Amino acid sequence: MSKKTVNVEELAHLVAKGMQEKKALNIEILDLRKVKNAVTDFFVICTASSDTQLDAVKDSIEKEIKDTAGEKPFATEGNGSDGWALLDYITVVAHVFLPKKREFYALEELWGDAKVIKLPTE
Numbered sequence: 001m002s003k004k005t006v007n008v009e010e011l012a013h014l015v016a017k018g019m020q021e022k023k024a025l026n027i028e029i030l031d032l033r034k035v036k037n038a039v040t041d042f043f044v045i046c047t048a049s050s051d052t053q054l055d056a057v058k059d060s061i062e063k064e065i066k067d068t069a070g071e072k073p074f075a076t077e078g079n080g081s082d083g084w085a086l087l088d089y090i091t092v093v094a095h096v097f098l099p100k101k102r103e104f105y106a107l108e109e110l111w112g113d114a115k116v117i118k119l120p121t122e
Contacts, residue, residue: 012042018061019046030114051080
């Protein structure tokens with residue numbers, strides 16, 4: 001597949017696609033573009049059911065973005081043993097959580113003014 005230039009919304013959906021590929025749960029895209037003092041344009045958040053799945057989801061996101069858009073994350077943090085992972089693409093930040101960490105950080109509540117798009121999961 002040839003690499004193409006993608007806009008910020010397409011990038012957010014590519015992140016979500018990477019999450020869906022590994023059957024992540026409760027995938028939500030938070031559109032932060034109209035939220036005052038937002039740190040990025042989009043958060044894409046999901047839940048993994050195990051450390052192994054969390055690492056697989058993180059790898060899947062990186063592969064999807066690299067294969068489609070030719071981009072690597074600006075920064076990455078965390079892994080399955082931490083209970084969370086973050087991939088920072090500057091305008092889009094992917095968050096992969098184990099259930100207890102997602103509940104603890106509660107990003108959807110913290111950024112409650114954001115427009116939320118909930119994506120179907122199997």
